[in-house]
Amino acid sequence: MHPESTSEYLNHECFCITLDREALCRALEKEVGDDQFCEMFIRTRPHLFSNVPVFLSASDVDEMLRTVQLIEAVTRLPAYQEVSLSWAPQIARRELGPRGAFMGYDFHLAAEGPKLIEINTNAGGAFLNALLARAQRACCPQIEVEMARSGADDFDASVLRMFESEWKLQHRDGRPRRVAIIDERPNEQYLYPEFLLAQRFFIRHGIDAIVADAEELRYENGKLLVGEQVIDLIYNRLVDFALERPEYSALRRAYIDDTVVLTPNPRVHSIFADKRNLVLLSDQVALRSFGLSPEQLAVLAQAPRTVLVDHESATQLWENRKTLFFKPAGGYGGKAVYRGDKVTKGVWAQIIRGGYVAQEFASPGERIIKLDGTIEKRKADIRLYVYDGKLLLTAARIYQGQTTNFRTPGGGFAPVFVIRG
Numbered sequence: 001m002h003p004e005s006t007s008e009y010l011n012h013e014c015f016c017i018t019l020d021r022e023a024l025c026r027a028l029e030k031e032v033g034d035d036q037f038c039e040m041f042i043r044t045r046p047h048l049f050s051n052v053p054v055f056l057s058a059s060d061v062d063e064m065l066r067t068v069q070l071i072e073a074v075t076r077l078p079a080y081q082e083v084s085l086s087w088a089p090q091i092a093r094r095e096l097g098p099r100g101a102f103m104g105y106d107f108h109l110a111a112e113g114p115k116l117i118e119i120n121t122n123a124g125g126a127f128l129n130a131l132l133a134r135a136q137r138a139c140c141p142q143i144e145v146e147m148a149r150s151g152a153d154d155f156d157a158s159v160l161r162m163f164e165s166e167w168k169l170q171h172r173d174g175r176p177r178r179v180a181i182i183d184e185r186p187n188e189q190y191l192y193p194e195f196l197l198a199q200r201f202f203i204r205h206g207i208d209a210i211v212a213d214a215e216e217l218r219y220e221n222g223k224l225l226v227g228e229q230v231i232d233l234i235y236n237r238l239v240d241f242a243l244e245r246p247e248y249s250a251l252r253r254a255y256i257d258d259t260v261v262l263t264p265n266p267r268v269h270s271i272f273a274d275k276r277n278l279v280l281l282s283d284q285v286a287l288r289s290f291g292l293s294p295e296q297l298a299v300l301a302q303a304p305r306t307v308l309v310d311h312e313s314a315t316q317l318w319e320n321r322k323t324l325f326f327k328p329a330g331g332y333g334g335k336a337v338y339r340g341d342k343v344t345k346g347v348w349a350q351i352i353r354g355g356y357v358a359q360e361f362a363s364p365g366e367r368i369i370k371l372d373g374t375i376e377k378r379k380a381d382i383r384l385y386v387y388d389g390k391l392l393l394t395a396a397r398i399y400q401g402q403t404t405n406f407r408t409p410g411g412g413f414a415p416v417f418v419i420r421g
Contacts, residue, residue: 024135054396088270097169100268109365121264129395176232219250278306304360
């Protein structure tokens with residue numbers, strides 16, 4: 001049986017590998033140093049983790065990595081940057097050095113191979129998924145071997161190198177003394193447990209760290225502060241990618257003045273994650289004009305074709321809407337995303353006002369689960385967490401409905417096991 005057939009078979013027939021939730025809780029509580037962590041933050045999120053892993057063939061993983069590494073090479077081309085920055089906010093025009101912590105490349109697994117559907121600059125879930133991968137239990141020897149191979153044992157070392165690299169790329173010496181993990185009202189965010197894991201990660205490696213609301217930041221005398229604490233580096237989880245809200249003016253000024261290292265930053269988002277960039281990355285004519293070889297063009301030919309929505313294209317897009325997804329250019333987390341066959345006239349009027357792209361529909365992968373003894377189908381996305389073209393971790397998200405939502409019984413983050421033959 002070929003690896004591809006093996007992984008597909010296991011995704012449809014393997015129910016014996018399950019999440020050891022008690023082991024996961026023990027690991028999380030040890031990591032954070034709080035024996036109430038699971039009670040407070042995990043059991044209140046019953047669909048954060050799926051009970052089952054997703055299986056991938058080694059060839060699919062290799063193909064996804066080739067796509068990622070080629071995209072990262074393309075984004076460094078002056079011709080690509082000129083176009084992608086033409087629709088970017090002014091704050092994104094300045095190059096300060098960082099390449100973006102925890103880049104997330106999301107794929108659907110179609111019959112003909114992986115399809116890149118989205119790029120995210122502040123992809124959540126990496127710290128959670130690293131522990132999740134260690135909390136699985138197997139009931140067959142063959143898969144136990146694959147689980148051992150698929151561990152995330154070097155995750156911490158790779159992540160530490162990533163943040164140290166971001167620091168040095170912005171021409172800083174040594175290491176940051178204090179890191180702030182920031183978001184809007186972080187303790188109200190669904191992934192708040194991950195912020196606490198990130199905080200403990202930095203502290204464990206000798207770097208002071210706090211979790212803070214971006215509104216708490218103050219900029220005084222050339223220093224970015226939370227309370228009286230000076231912040232050297234920010235792990236940025238905000239979705240105001242251009243720092244436009246008045247509440248974030250302190251962070252904006254500190255970033256413009258180069259007094260804080262911000263990762264990911266507005267430039268990284270504009271070059272990678274603005275959905276309009278998918279237009280470029282799926283346009284063979286544009287890619288050829290950037291100087292890509294026929295072999296490189298073939299790699300990116302798998303990306304679902306994406307086009308800008310405007311009044312000129314509206315009629316044709318409406319007629320073909322059942323084969324399309326509509327996404328806001330600056331969107332995130334599946335918000336305001338519409339599957340074409342669900343679009344009403346009222347929603348369509350909103351879409352054609354501008355700011356949307358239309359992407360060819362690419363079917364997600366499928367994972368069969370058992371829920372209370374009943375066999376049920378679920379969708380599965382694959383996410384590669386990447387830094388500077390290097391893989392940090394592979395994870396999956398199992399869900400029902402239009403997009404990943406962490407509300408699906410039996411769904412949530414799932415570890416990925418790679419079948420090598």
